[in-house]
Amino acid sequence: MAAMADPVRVAVVGSGPAGLYAAEALVKQTAGAARVDVLDRLPTPYGLVRYGVAPDHTSIKAIARYLQKVLEGEGVRFFGCLELGRDLTRADLLGCYDAVIYATGAMVDRHMGVPGEDLPGSVAATDFVNWYCGHPDAADHEFDLSVEEVAVIGVGNVAVDVVRILAKTAEELRATDVPEQVVEALSRSRVRRVHMVGRRGPAQAKFTTKEARELGELDNAGIHVRPEDMALDPVSAELAETDRHVRANVKVLNGWTGEPAARPRRIDVRFWRAPVEILGTTRVEGLRLERTRLNESGRVTGTGEFETLPVGMVLRSVGYQSVPLEGVPFDERAYVVPNDGGRILAPDGSPVPREYVAGWIKRGPTGVVGTNKSDAAETVRHLLEDLPADRTPPARTLEELLESRGLAAVTYADWLGLDAAEIALARSLGRGERVKLARWEDMTKACRSTDDARME
Numbered sequence: 077m078a079a080m081a082d083p084v085r086v087a088v089v090g091s092g093p094a095g096l097y098a099a100e101a102l103v104k105q106t107a108g109a110a111r112v113d114v115l116d117r118l119p120t121p122y123g124l125v126r127y128g129v130a131p132d133h134t135s136i137k138a139i140a141r142y143l144q145k146v147l148e149g150e151g152v153r154f155f156g157c158l159e160l161g162r163d164l165t166r167a168d169l170l171g172c173y174d175a176v177i178y179a180t181g182a183m184v185d186r187h188m189g190v191p192g193e194d195l196p197g198s199v200a201a202t203d204f205v206n207w208y209c210g211h212p213d214a215a216d217h218e219f220d221l222s223v224e225e226v227a228v229i230g231v232g233n234v235a236v237d238v239v240r241i242l243a244k245t246a247e248e249l250r251a252t253d254v255p256e257q258v259v260e261a262l263s264r265s266r267v268r269r270v271h272m273v274g275r276r277g278p279a280q281a282k283f284t285t286k287e288a289r290e291l292g293e294l295d296n297a298g299i300h301v302r303p304e305d306m307a308l309d310p311v312s313a314e315l316a317e318t319d320r321h322v323r324a325n326v327k328v329l330n331g332w333t334g335e336p337a338a339r340p341r342r343i344d345v346r347f348w349r350a351p352v353e354i355l356g357t358t359r360v361e362g363l364r365l366e367r368t369r370l371n372e373s374g375r376v377t378g379t380g381e382f383e384t385l386p387v388g389m390v391l392r393s394v395g396y397q398s399v400p401l402e403g404v405p406f407d408e409r410a411y412v413v414p415n416d417g418g419r420i421l422a423p424d425g426s427p428v429p430r431e432y433v434a435g436w437i438k439r440g441p442t443g444v445v446g447t448n449k450s451d452a453a454e455t456v457r458h459l460l461e462d463l464p465a466d467r468t469p470p471a472r473t474l475e476e477l478l479e480s481r482g483l484a485a486v487t488y489a490d491w492l493g494l495d496a497a498e499i500a501l502a503r504s505l506g507r508g509e510r511v512k513l514a515r516w517e518d519m520t521k522a523c524r525s526t527d528d529a530r531m532e
Contacts, residue, residue: 082469084463087172088434089179089401090114090178090179090180091118091154093124093143094436094438096143098452098455101449103151113173113474116154119156119157120519121491127209127211128234132241134252148488153487155487156487157486158483161402163483166402166404168477171470171471171472172470173430177432178404178433180435180437182411182437182441183399184200190353196220196359198390202393204391210254210258210512210513212519215515216515222264222266223266224269226270228273228393229391231272231282233282235272236283239291239343241262243270246265250507250508252508253498256507257514270342270344271343271387274345275349276370276376277305277312278325278326279308279313279316279325281347284321288329296340299336300343301347305346305347306326306333308326309369309370350366351390352366354390360387361388365382366378367382367383396436397411397441398411398413405422405423412436415432417458418454420433432458435451439451490523494513497525498513
């Protein structure tokens with residue numbers, strides 16, 4: 077790293093774990109000689125920790141307390157309600173900072189590509205997750221919970237979270253931070269049976285053993301796996317023998333092959349089934365599945381055996397992908413920004429000066445929350461190595477740019493006003509530690525209350 081005559085100024089776009097770990101690494105690796113502005117299009121920090129982690133997983137959500145210390149640390153500032161491409165351009169940021177790190181995550185779901193996928197009642201699991209996690213973009217989404225059977229496509233942790241929320245009672249969620257309107261909607265749910273569908277077998281399931289065990293411990297739902305679906309082919313048997321995680325999953329799943337407990341709701345985990353068509357005329361009325369197997373090369377192939385589930389809603393959770401950022405190189409096949417250790421690469425393979433990536437937009441939607449820490453540290457090391465010793469300080473500050481355009485960002489102090497409003501709402505409702513405000517207008521009003529208090 078070149079010696080710095082004055083503090084390096086870096087913009088981090090995205091205030092989720094990847095962005096905030098990058099801010100932390102910048103401060104640490106420069107011994108405090110960095111000035112980092114963390115930008116987000118939302119008025120709230122923490123990204124997927126706030127809007128992707130299931131509300132009943134409070135231990136994981138506690139990561140927000142660690143990230144809070146980053147935002148409150150010396151040299152780090154938060155600017156909310158600033159959207160790249162709407163309020164600011166890539167050129168704007170490069171004019172205000174020595175370097176920019178994009179950490180915008182993987183924001184959209186993948187499609188299955190089957191007939192009927194666009195029918196009402198066929199929705200992305202991300203939309204459902206955003207709704208029950210209080211994301212303002214999903215605050216007014218509606219899901220038909222009057223149906224008795226639902227299919228969740230996918231066997232990863234997100235799919236398990238969705239199944240668990242559908243299987244729980246509204247009362248069980250009252251102690252969490254789920255928005256009040258979501259609790260009210262779930263209290264009217266008539267869903268009695270949830271099918272979790274996987275194209276592969278139990279040895280290939282992506283959920284963690286901890287998540288799996290939680291499904292089997294629900295007070296309101298019995299769970300069942302067909303014994304024949306637990307038969308392991310040679311490839312799967314070898315996985316179960318050599319991989320401790322797979323072995324633990326298979327053990328848990330084998331415990332669900334007996335008669336499920338007689339409870340108000342039921343979960344059926346269905347392996348070796350591939351969706352081939354969502355049925356219905358004006359809305360979802362069923363899901364056609366084809367039984368699958370692994371062929372000689374270990375790829376999933378159909379067997380020609382079909383069945384139909386009488387479901388009224390289908391939630392797909394088959395992967396996530398990043399979206400392009402205006403003017404930033406993007407790999408349309410891998411859905412990531414092409415990079416070398418976080419250094420953005422131009423189409424000819426050369427590094428793009430002063431622009432970097434961290435998190436899922438860098439590596440794809442892999443790893444756990446903690447994976448972002450080492451990932452961000454790598455990006456920051458390369459950023460600091462690339463700083464020229466004779467760099468020219470940026471021409472103006474972000475504040476000067478915003479003032480010239482009449483833009484007012486949400487500050488960290490404003491966010492604390494929203495934070496306090498959610499805590500107060502929980503107290504008034506007799507619910508847990510906080511209840512999320514999910515609508516833009518309510519969130520904006522709570523943020524503005526800090527400005528009003530300062531003026532009094």
